[in-house]
Amino acid sequence: MVSFNVLVLVALLYVAFLFFVAFLAERRAERGKSAWLRTSVVYTLSLSIYCTAWTFYGAVGYAARSGLEYLTIYLGPTLVMVGWWWVLRRLVRIGRTQRITSLADLISSRYGKSTALGVLATFIAVVTATPYLALQLQSVTLSLAVFVGSEGRQWGADELNSAALWVAGGLALFTVAFGTRNLDANERHHGIVIAIAVEAVVKLAALLAVGIFVVWGVAGGVGPTLSLIDASPISQWDQSAGRWVGLTFVAGAAFLCLPRMFQVLVVENSDERHLATASWAFPLYLMLMSLFVVPIAVVGLNVMPAGSNPDLFVLTVPLAEGRNGLAILSFLGGFSSATSMVIVATIALATMVSNHIVVPIWLRQTRRGAVMSGDVRYVVLLARRLSILGVLGLGYIYFRLSGGGTALAAIGLISFTGVVQVLPAMIGGIFWRGSTRVGAAAGMTIGFVIWAWTLFLPSFGADAVVPQAVLDAGPWGIAWLRPQALFGVSGMDPLLHAIFWSLALNALAFFAGSVLSFPTPMERLQGAQFVNVFEHSADTRTWTRSTAEAEDLLIMAQRILGATEAQTLFQSEAARQGKTGYLPDVTPGFVDRLEREMAGSVGAATAHAMMGQLVQGANVSVEDLIAVADEAAQILEYSNRLEAKSAEQDRTARALREANEKLTALSIQKDAFLSQISHELRTPMTSIRAFSEILRDGGPSRNEAAKFAGIIHNEAQRLTRLLDDLLDLSVLENGQVTLSPSLGTLRDLLDQAVAATGAEASVLRIVRRRADEAVALSTDLDRLTQVFINLIANAQKYCDAPAPELRIDVRRVGAQTVVDFIDNGHGIETASQQVIFEKFSRLSDQRKAGGAGLGLAISREIMGRLGGAISYLPGQGGAAFRVVLPGPDALAAE
Amino acid sequence: MMRLPPTPVFLARSTYRQRRMRDVLRSLPVVGAVLMALPLMWPGSGPDAISLSHVLIYLFALWAVMILATFVVVRWLRPDPSPADDAPPPVDGAV
Numbered sequence: 011m012v013s014f015n016v017l018v019l020v021a022l023l024y025v026a027f028l029f030f031v032a033f034l035a036e037r038r039a040e041r042g043k044s045a046w047l048r049t050s051v052v053y054t055l056s057l058s059i060y061c062t063a064w065t066f067y068g069a070v071g072y073a074a075r076s077g078l079e080y081l082t083i084y085l086g087p088t089l090v091m092v093g094w095w096w097v098l099r100r101l102v103r104i105g106r107t108q109r110i111t112s113l114a115d116l117i118s119s120r121y122g123k124s125t126a127l128g129v130l131a132t133f134i135a136v137v138t139a140t141p142y143l144a145l146q147l148q149s150v151t152l153s154l155a156v157f158v159g160s161e162g163r164q165w166g167a168d169e170l171n172s173a174a175l176w177v178a179g180g181l182a183l184f185t186v187a188f189g190t191r192n193l194d195a196n197e198r199h200h201g202i203v204i205a206i207a208v209e210a211v212v213k214l215a216a217l218l219a220v221g222i223f224v225v226w227g228v229a230g231g232v233g234p235t236l237s238l239i240d241a242s243p244i245s246q247w248d249q250s251a252g253r254w255v256g257l258t259f260v261a262g263a264a265f266l267c268l269p270r271m272f273q274v275l276v277v278e279n280s281d282e283r284h285l286a287t288a289s290w291a292f293p294l295y296l297m298l299m300s301l302f303v304v305p306i307a308v309v310g311l312n313v314m315p316a317g318s319n320p321d322l323f324v325l326t327v328p329l330a331e332g333r334n335g336l337a338i339l340s341f342l343g344g345f346s347s348a349t350s351m352v353i354v355a356t357i358a359l360a361t362m363v364s365n366h367i368v369v370p371i372w373l374r375q376t377r378r379g380a381v382m383s384g385d386v387r388y389v390v391l392l393a394r395r396l397s398i399l400g401v402l403g404l405g406y407i408y409f410r411l412s413g414g415g416t417a418l419a420a421i422g423l424i425s426f427t428g429v430v431q432v433l434p435a436m437i438g439g440i441f442w443r444g445s446t447r448v449g450a451a452a453g454m455t456i457g458f459v460i461w462a463w464t465l466f467l468p469s470f471g472a473d474a475v476v477p478q479a480v481l482d483a484g485p486w487g488i489a490w491l492r493p494q495a496l497f498g499v500s501g502m503d504p505l506l507h508a509i510f511w512s513l514a515l516n517a518l519a520f521f522a523g524s525v526l527s528f529p530t531p532m533e534r535l536q537g538a539q540f541v542n543v544f545e546h547s548a549d550t551r552t553w554t555r556s557t558a559e560a561e562d563l564l565i566m567a568q569r570i571l572g573a574t575e576a577q578t579l580f581q582s583e584a585a586r587q588g589k590t591g592y593l594p595d596v597t598p599g600f601v602d603r604l605e606r607e608m609a610g611s612v613g614a615a616t617a618h619a620m621m622g623q624l625v626q627g628a629n630v631s632v633e634d635l636i637a638v639a640d641e642a643a644q645i646l647e648y649s650n651r652l653e654a655k656s657a658e659q660d661r662t663a664r665a666l667r668e669a670n671e672k673l674t675a676l677s678i679q680k681d682a683f684l685s686q687i688s689h690e691l692r693t694p695m696t697s698i699r700a701f702s703e704i705l706r707d708g709g710p711s712r713n714e715a716a717k718f719a720g721i722i723h724n725e726a727q728r729l730t731r732l733l734d735d736l737l738d739l740s741v742l743e744n745g746q747v748t749l750s751p752s753l754g755t756l757r758d759l760l761d762q763a764v765a766a767t768g769a770e771a772s773v774l775r776i777v778r779r780r781a782d783e784a785v786a787l788s789t790d791l792d793r794l795t796q797v798f799i800n801l802i803a804n805a806q807k808y809c810d811a812p813a814p815e816l817r818i819d820v821r822r823v824g825a826q827t828v829v830d831f832i833d834n835g836h837g838i839e840t841a842s843q844q845v846i847f848e849k850f851s852r853l854s855d856q857r858k859a860g861g862a863g864l865g866l867a868i869s870r871e872i873m874g875r876l877g878g879a880i881s882y883l884p885g886q887g888g889a890a891f892r893v894v895l896p897g898p899d900a901l902a903a904e
Numbered sequence: 905m906m907r908l909p910p911t912p913v914f915l916a917r918s919t920y921r922q923r924r925m926r927d928v929l930r931s932l933p934v935v936g937a938v939l940m941a942l943p944l945m946w947p948g949s950g951p952d953a954i955s956l957s958h959v960l961i962y963l964f965a966l967w968a969v970m971i972l973a974t975f976v977v978v979r980w981l982r983p984d985p986s987p988a989d990d991a992p993p994p995v996d997g998a999v
Contacts, residue, residue, distance in 0.1 A: 093933030248948040
């Protein structure tokens, strides 16, 4: 006998261990040491969420009721895995190239990024997954109840319900904590995948341990076990061929169509080679999982009193034999199976619900669309968290309503049959270019309705939803609509009947709808990309010309991808085009790339809609459609080659053009500066000369003489300052400067700089997060402070907001620490951003500035000398400068 | 003096082998499915009735053979060139 409290303690310790493992994995991944988290072993183990509590407990019950039929549930996926070259390889490649986030996203993306299809697929997924989630809650509570029962107490409905609520709450917490850290579904969930891999090992070990105990400990070896099997009530081999083939097929198909399997198979896949390993390793896992099922069932039927629930033999047999340790291990195995499935299924469903239902509705509500204020990223994350709670809540409600009781296997099979309704649209979509949105919608709708009518609704029992009279005579007495004898096909096994009719009519409607309708250009483009994913993975263009400004795109991208990611993306694209800075030219290729990156976060349909609001060009052109046509494949290849060549020339030309523009601008600026500098030098000179002449000639009173001398002194100082600046710059530029490195913290430097500019007393409000500023520095601190002073002083001078404010953000980007100085003024025009770091450049009226326009040029030289960098950061609202602090070794290299 | 065989023959042969290995891989699920359905044709009752334990052993043996076959073929298979990261390679020489 195991005390219930001990059991709860063990379970809690186990959960704490899982939290710890997940946390550790996330930490390592953040530090970029994620290689070991992403091996093919971990990938294979993560696939094991196919084996839920249904496998762990239900398979034995299934075997005790219907003999070997349970094997079909594992043979189907085995065939799919062994045949990975056919379907899975294609799915994974498509998932990677198109940045697919979920099953609904695949369907929506394939059929022209259709929002409606995404909603439909999401709806089917949620409805079919709900009973399955309830099933997991039920199995955990039932297994707890077994231990309570062994203490001699009996749990009533209230205790079962509250236990289920606790389990659901704990799972929600775990999933929210580790499942919604990253927005980008393509940024994989390291913590969760590792936790699931650990759970996969635990459940396999538990089931094997119980099996070994049963065969060698109870039955007395392999030979006696086999004779026990042949003497058992299930020894007759009279398997219905229809069910055998039908169930194998449904299990294989469900393996592809279950949202959670799609999540681990396709979305979390980080390397296609892992699939090759999993193709034999996962069937091996399945085989080991089902190896001891029949022995456990037979021994259970033998030793347990008649009428005991065969679904719980895995627990009750060790308990009855007095093996408490084994029973606890077995409980943990069942717990692992249930929790890992719930976590992944919830994440997959929450991604679908937030990307295909919540965000589109929210976008429509706010109207202003992509350029609205506020953080889209935050909304999506919140939607995802709420969806997790919602999905788990649905599972719990179903658990309460159904009240348990139905055999585990029955619920599982109903769920499988429902989810498989996506299969024709999915397989058709990736193999057949002729499939269309209309066909997919028709097939999925009809299949789902028939599934609900023939299997799902009757599963609640006669008179629960569907009255007995309708079951017997059909609705309104129409006999050929009877749920379990559609079109007069009576006498068929109800499950097989439902599988046959739903899939047959689904496929027929899909085919007919596709053949009779005409696809939109976007559908045809996407269809070509999906079907020919191995021939030309190169992206076809869906945007041809665009009126969008790079800065607008950056603002939108920052709200969805996050500031750092978006800036990195824009920077790398600009570098690819041969430009410096953060704003690349808005080419159709770039717009496509950006859309695909965003699709990784919010799904293809939403990303496309948001881009559409900014990029108002015609999105598919005749040329693009020609590229799709097969006959044009050769032309396409030829033009691709030409394009590759001309891309290189494009880059050079762009670089030259940019350099030329810069030179022209500089030359104009230089001319302006020369007249400027002579003016700057002359003005003080004039006053100095005039006043000194007055003094020389005598005449002014003593008071006046002092005043004149003061003016002369001030003007001389101004001259000195100007000459100092010029000298400083020339010294820096010629590399004659000697740096004196010392140690200090960033916070002290910023304090000094703020004090030196007198910014504390001025109208400019400075917003800092002092906690972030505890960065140790080893560099020339005086020089660095000079740069900070310059930037703060600039904000004081030029920030034109009514309540000027300067935000100083310190953050890490990759291995570097950057300091962003962002004010709330109206910023610097894109055209001017190119030249502000050049000498003598000054944008506004020079009187107001009171300097010669050398500050930023000096700052840039200093940062270059120190081994850091300074650049203008567009798209922040106001003027923003980013200082990249020198790394620890920067000075050593000098 | 020994003459080495010209390399193109060897290369073509290996490419040819790769193709056939893929064909084997494609055929595996089909063969497996047929063999899995085979026990359905065995008599369940009557004088030649087959016992459940025999079916069980047959199915698990078949399973093991399929796993082994896939393992061997996958080991032979050269990895497909996987698409590089979506990000295009950075270009040096930016002005």
